[in-house]
Amino acid sequence: MRLSFLILLMSIILSSKLSFATDIGNCSNYVRDVLVESKLATASLYANLRNKSGSISFETKQMLDRAEDNIQSAIKPQDLCPSNCKLPSEPLVIFKSTPNKYLVDYDQSSKCNAMLVDTTKNPIAYNHRVFDSLKSLEDWFGDLLQGKGSDGKDLYNKCDGQCSPQYTCNISNNGNNFTLDAKVVCGPARDRDDNQYKISYSYRSVCQKQMVSHLDY
Helix, strand or coil: CCCHHHHHHHHHHHHHHHHHHEEEEEECEEEEEEEEEEEEEEECCHHHHCCCCHHHHHHHHHHHHHHHHHHHHCCCCCCCCCCCEEEEEEEEEEEEEEEECCCCCCHHHHHHHHHHHHHHHHCEEEEEEECCCHHHHHHHHHHHHHHCCHHHHHHHHHCCCCCCEEEEEEEEEECCCEEEEEEEEECCCCCCCCEEEEEEEEEEEEEEEECCCCCCC
């Protein structure tokens, strides 16, 4: 009887440890964003058509280039992941573009405020767009901003009238291509007298699963 009990106890312990080795919790809950750069850029049609310094088109390209160039030297948050998780080899790039100032009293304020509530809960999404170069990604995003291409036209149909989009893009590079997930919140009308957008990029670290390959007794 004693031997049978010991065998049963050891089986329970072994099963528990093996289960821990394969089920190590949701590591992706551990996330940290580190803001690297933020600046204002003009939405002036003249400046953007000519891709002048200070325009959204020019500054977005420059910022995304810097984000990619500096990613290898990004500081890793060593205190982020629990012991059963690990840091990714490279962080994600989080690029944001939002109007600098908004109108308060305007004709379509009720519509745009309702859109803000709806799209904050369920953003307009353009996920898993894959590009073979950073330039092609930048060209796609430029088209999205201007309502060009299939995604840009779709966005302008969904976020129409006086309502203004607010963009958040998650960008990863697997060595062969770039993958972008874009989420857009459609909100209040931007102040065209100010006519500026705030653009920024951050590095996001998301912990990953780390399998345990040994048992401790």
